[in-house]
Amino acid sequence: MDRLRIGVIGLGWFGEIHCDAIAGIPNLELAALCTRTESRLAEMATKFGVAKTYTDYADMLADPDIDAVSIVTMWDQHTDPTIAALKAGKHVFLEKPMASTVADCARIMEAAKDAKGILQIGHICRFNPRYRAAKEAIDAGRIGKIVSMSSRRNIPAAWTPTILNKIGPIVGDAIHDTDLMLWFTGDRVVSTYAQTVDVRGLKHPDIGQTMYRFAGGASATLETVWCMPEKTPYDIDERMNIVGTEGFIQIQDTFPNLGIADAEKFGSPDTTYWPMFEGVRGGALREEFAYFTKCALAGEKPTIGTPEDAMAALEATLAAEESARTGEVVKIG
Template sequence: MDRLRIGVIGLGWFGEIHCETIIGVPNLELAALCTRQPDRLAAMGAKFGVAKTYADYNDMLADPEIDAVSICTMWDQHVGPAVAALKAGKHVFLEKPIASTVEDARTIIEASKGARGILFVGHIVRFNPRYRMAKQAIDTGKIGKIVALSSRRNIPAAWTPTILNKIGPIVGDAIHDTDIMLWFTGEKIVSAYAQTISVRNLKHPDIGQTMYRFESGATATLETVWCMPEKTPFDIDERMSIIGTEGIIHVQDTFPNLGIVSSDKLHSPDTTYWPEFNGVRGGALRDEFSYFANCALAGETPVMGVPTDAAAALEATLAAEESARTGNVIRIGQG
């Protein structure tokens, strides 16, 4: 078999982006779609020319012609389809966060043990070439021992009113930087402290400021602001600094990597994660799907998107959210 026939479960805005990415990956075939919303299912089936459409993911998983699934449901709805897909022998691409609780993450990981298909968790930032190059420099000893890290991952307010009624900025976005910091250091996070600010009085706060301590004593600060002003000319303000005993790495993937000036505004669209060209997505998301497909087709266990790594990032960000609620430093992995 040289192509994986893949179905997408969950057809919200990012599920649609998954579909737009899959159609551009040579060894993937977008073969099925699933959502509980009939109108959305019909619209996406028509858009992508997919005949197999399902309201129940169990019906999709019962189809022997489906080799793999991409799960893009809300984070608190990952356990059911992920466990069922693994039990059905499908390869699973599971969007981050792996789950909404550490217990649910462990349930999914347990289901993957001995499963016929692979379980890959979509932490896309590891496929950003800037971070991959930083990791390469760290691994070859260019900056010595890491002693401090800092990150910024801020997005405009217009993106987030709906999202903030489902997930907060620390687990929703700082989890990316948490995962990268765990990857760079190769260490565990032992404590978390955070503060949050509610600007628009939505279900979750607009701003999260987080601090971690790693087992070596290294520290990290993470800024996540989900309410940048309406006229902000870029989709994301993303930066990270890694300070070592012998050097420094600075990653910047934000304005002005591309500036487009029109009659009414200056705009700097995403050119890294899922840029769109003629209705097909490229960038890091395409590389991520290609990696997933190559591993599945070759019968290889992924070394990126490892479920236990995803669970560690989830545990740290949930601890940070608990800290923001209680005002306490939260110890992680103690006993």
């Protein structure tokens, strides 16, 4: 087999972006779509020219012509379709967060143990070339032992009212930086303390401030603000500092690596994660799907985006949210 036929389960805004990225990868065929909303299903089928459409993922998984699925449902609806897909012998690309509980992560991992298909979790930041370069420098010993890390991942308020009724900024976004910090250190988080700020009275607070202590002694701070003002001239303010005993690394992604001023405003569009060039999504998401496709076609388990790593990131961020609710330091493991 030199081509993977994939179906997408969940067609919200990011499910559509997944479809955009898949459509641009030569050995990956967007072969089927699934969502419970029939009008959305028809709209996306027309946009992407997909003939096979389903309102029930079980019907998609029963199709022997579908080799793989991308699961982009809400995070608390990941577990059942993922386990079903693995049992059906499909390769599975599962968006982060892996699940909404550590127990569900464990259930997914158990299903993946003897599955015919591979399982990759979509922690996209590992495919950002700046973080990849940082990882190589760390692994080469260029900054010595990591002792401190800090991150910022702030986005405009206009993006988040709907999202904040489903997920909070710590699990929703700080999980990216948590995953990166676990990757860079090769360590585990042993305790966390967090605070949140409720600005707009939505289901989840707008701001999360998190601190971690790692088993090896390093500490970290993570800032996630989901209510940047209306005139904020960028889609995301993303930065990380990594301090070692012999050096440091600074990463600044989108503030701004490209600035465009026109008659209306000054803006800094995404050039890293899923930029659109000539109608095709590029960037880290494309690289992530290309890696998934390569692993699946070769029958090799991914070493990036493993379920073990994804569960560790979820466990740490859920503990941080518990700390924010209780006002206490939460120990892990």
